[in-house]
Amino acid sequence: MKLAIREIRAGLRSGQFSARELASRALAHAGAENPKTNAYLHLTPERALAAADAVDAQLARGEDPGPLAGVPIAVKDVILTKDIRTTCGSRLLEHYVAPYDATAIMRVEQAGAVIVGKTNCDEFAMGSSNENSAFGPVRNPVDLERVPGGSSGGSAAVVAQGTAVVSLGSDTGGSIRQPASFCGIVGVTPTYGRVSRYGLTAFASSLDHIGPFGGSVHDAAAVLEAIAGRDPMDATSAFAPVPSYTAGLTGDVRGMRIGLPKEYFAGLASETGDLIARGVDTLRRLGCEVHEVSLPHTEYAIPCYYVICTAEASSNLARYDGVRYTSRSANGETLIDMYRNTRGEGFGAECKRRIMLGTYVLSAGYYDAYYIKAQRVRTLIARDFSNAFQQVDAIIAPVSPFPAFKLGEKLDDPMQMYLSDIYTITGSLAGIPCMSVPCGATAAGLPVGMQILCNHFEEAAMFRLAHAFENSGDT
């Protein structure tokens, strides 16, 4: 069922199918395919059919059911859904049912979308392979021996698989872009503050984003259009008006200035590097000017990111303590025992690693050396980008140094895993919009994504460039 949003819209209007038929097909398809990939943690048939029926009723009354009417959408299981379990891929929240919907959930449903299921992910969104889920890894539908990327691996896999048309993921240091690249679809991390975080389980608050996956630039843009905009429930959400991203997909990118950061391409002699280079040639052919730019503080990005994100995570994850909604350990006599056993038994290895690291960098005597220094570096990295955007309209970069790897291949080497985040975390630290758009495949048939980064709130330009590239016929 690889339908585009436009096709669904046309099909519903012409009566080719109803929203209920579409939802039923998606649910059945998801149920049948899921054993292969483990991409869904749970399907949400009741909610899906109720939403679909509402769309059908609106159509019957001649009303506009919204820009995402009838579109089957899957949601990463870190985004809260009222009366439906939200596990965050963790044993600790295995049975947790939220009493409210995330703002992004309300907005996609307001736009007519039909939520078909909650998708698997790395525990509390910590990971780059989806192997850190308490409920088993997700397999990449392109090659079931390989990971789909992470942490939003499930949300990428279901779109690649065609069991959902679009999906919502979350991105802290690349968790949307990298799985999109590995699965050969479009994944978007909007500007920090563009989409409300209300109802997104926090991993690292100053870096967390909700963003869409789609089979095409248009579909991802349509979803972002629906969820973006100021939310009074999130003090960090931006007031900037939301333009129509889909209306801006003109195909005309002539004269657009493209920057290639020399620090990114220096050591990138691989199939991935070749594919990106070909992608840049395509952009040149489409009329873009290509310039070299410099992001001189790139080398400090990884330590900077892992200090800030773990510091925030150590605090954000403190609430899973067994006192209220967290699954409580049955062992222990005292309060301290309960905390230790609940958290010791409940969190997976990666979460524990990050909580310990974050606790350490915030500790008295280390705070200045680590956290404060990391914040200074973050400012410098953001300045690198704003300087670059004086010269160019968009920056092109790889998403990952390599395509999807085999399950278990990097599991024992967390450092290697962290280092592979280099191209995605810089944009996250700067809070700028970035996305992965498919850029061909390796000889082995593994998809490779090209990353486009633009200045704050320049999503429209980013989508226009991605859309022109997508339709160039070269990929």
Next chain:
Amino acid sequence: MSPGTLDKYEPVIGLEVHVQLATRTKIFCACPTGFGAPPNTNVCPVCLGLPGALPVLNRRVVEMAVQGALALNCQVRGESIFARKNYFYPDLPKGYQISQYDRPLAEHGHVDILLDDGGSKRIGVTRVHLEDDAGKSMHEGFRDSDRYTYVDLNRTGTPLIEIVSEPDIRSSSEAYAYLTELKLLMQFCGVSTCDMEKGHLRCDANVSVRLRGAEKFGTKAEVKNLNSFRFLKQALDYEIVRQVELIESGGRVVQETRLYNPAVGETFSMRSKEHAHDYRYFPEPDLLPLRIAPGWRAEIEAAMPELPPAKRARFISGFGLRPYDADVLTQTREMSEYFERAANASGDPRGAANWVMGDLAAALKADGKELADSPVSAEQLGELVALIAKGGISGKLAKEIFPKMWSTGESAAVIVEREGLRQISDTGAIEKIIAEVIAANPKQVDQYRGGKTAVIGFLVGQVMKASRGQANPQLVNDLMKKALG
């Protein structure tokens, strides 16, 4: 220990006071702040610390906190930063408190306190910062309290300001005076009810002692749970003696947190600060820096009421009150405003002051009433005082009229009119009564004329009696003298 030994030492005290702001809703969500609701009912995803919930700062909280800071003569920062204070406790659902750390709301303030000897002293205020309150753990009172602690999160997210003083306080009575003045200032601004029983005003103290004349501070202990004025004084006195005794006996004060137990009047060690929490403060990423633009600050400042120090000064210089009276009349905002309205209506501020502090206060106390419920309005009391001042009624008569005003709510004029109590200053009418009294008391008249002039008091009394107290006493006196020649 001899008083001489104690006098060798000087206590050094700093207070940390938590004041609950009187907003209707919590600091980061729209839940009500009410007291006494059933457990865990005034809650929402935000104050419950549910996954995905985010704090949004209550504007009214900022306005009240800024007013509180201005009342303490603080400099309000143009930009302050919220920070997370991380620790685990069952009544802290987020696992951290949202507070302020290295960039607090306001700094560099002071409070002037009145000393017992009538002088005044300035106590520095280091900082004022905003934070959210935790919930309440209930360890006792349930059937299974031996195994479980119950948690009520209604209070979670209630707005607080923490006011940290400089270590400028040198005795328990100075501490008492400081807390009294601080409470008064907060109540005057309407920033807090400061109801200590409800926990709206909570106080911890840092206490150390040093030999008089020494420059260096001694090691301090933090004393918690000083939740009444009486406990504050008792606990500080106990702690000062404890530390002096410890040092005198060759011991050493350790830096620690101590809890005051009012039942036995002693402080107990809670935990050593050497193994204290590391709160791992860092800037709260869910909240933007709090920016208070000059325009907003000015608006908040303009809405401030006149504060007790300024009021006292004005009552003394403008109304001619004695400092003691000015102090008494500024004990609450309601009292000061009542007095001022009465004073203005009376034309005799000192007279009004006496009535407010005397008969009115006594009547309120006797009936257990608050000033706001007084049946006699400030304007009515002022009118009564004006009647005396203008000679319309005697002070004695006024004392009889006031209880009638109190019980009926009627004005003095209405009562005077109805009961025909107006003072007689009509010379002719008085002369007529005097003639009657002289005629009826020849013996006393003779005594007077024989040089026993003191008897005039009796004769005047007879006139007053005959006039049912309404005759102007001064006039009676003068006319009687004249009549007796």
